[in-house]
Amino acid sequence: MKNGKSYTFILQEDQESRLIFLGAAEDEFGMNWIEGSKPWGTIIxxxxxxxxxxxxxxxxxxxxxxxxxxxxxxxxxxxxxxxxGIYATFHDDYRQADECM
Incomplete structure (x- = not known):
């Protein structure tokens, strides 16, 4: 990586090898980057x-x-x-529309 910060990932999978948690060990808030309607990696x-x-x-x-x-x-x-299809459910949650502009 040329610029930015490198993180240590935390991964949690379910019994079907789908990701249910993807976060950074350095994140004090424990944000899950992949919350969505279906687990990450759900295959259709x-x-x-x-x-x-x-x-x-x-x-x-x-x-x-x-x-x-x-x-x-x-x-x-x-x-x-x-x-x-393969679900890639990136977490996208904003309280107000102007936050994502």
Whole structure:
């Protein structure tokens, strides 16, 4: 990182390897950066597709995620535009509209 500050991440996952907490150890307020309607990393895809996620903090401090999709059905699968998705629910909560301007 050229500018800015590097943080030590705190990660908490649920039983399905979705993030339910992402924060900085140095944050005295304990803000969760990824609160949303669904857990971070919730995958939407049709039946017959096996999914896996690999998540790690790299030596440079960056969070890296890899989502793998495997067709385990007996036939080719084709997707429409909204058939596959991954939730990335960044926390976005402002008390007043002028705060986010």
């Amino acid at each position: 895809c049709p039946d017959g597709i096996k999914t896996a996620v690999k998540r790690e903090i790299l030596p440079n401090g960056h969070l890296q995620e890899r989502f793998c999709f495997e067709n385990v059905s007996e036939f080719p699968v084709f997707f429409k535009k909204t058939d596959v």
